[in-house]
Amino acid sequence: MPAARPPESRPAVPAGVSMRDLLASCVAADAVSRPPRAPEPPRQAPGPAREQPRAA
DSSP, X not given: XXXXXXXXXXXXXXXXXXXXXXXXXXXXXXXXXXXXXXXXXXXXXXXXXXXXXXXX
């Protein structure tokens, strides 16, 4: 009669990571993997209103 096999053991479960931490790490990885934005052009103060030409 063959020797009885020991029950298969499952590998130890590594320490869990919360979904919040996982999502935060994905957002951080996305942020550092993109090139920096181009600087925005300076905003100009609104001047006097121009009169629009009227169509005939």
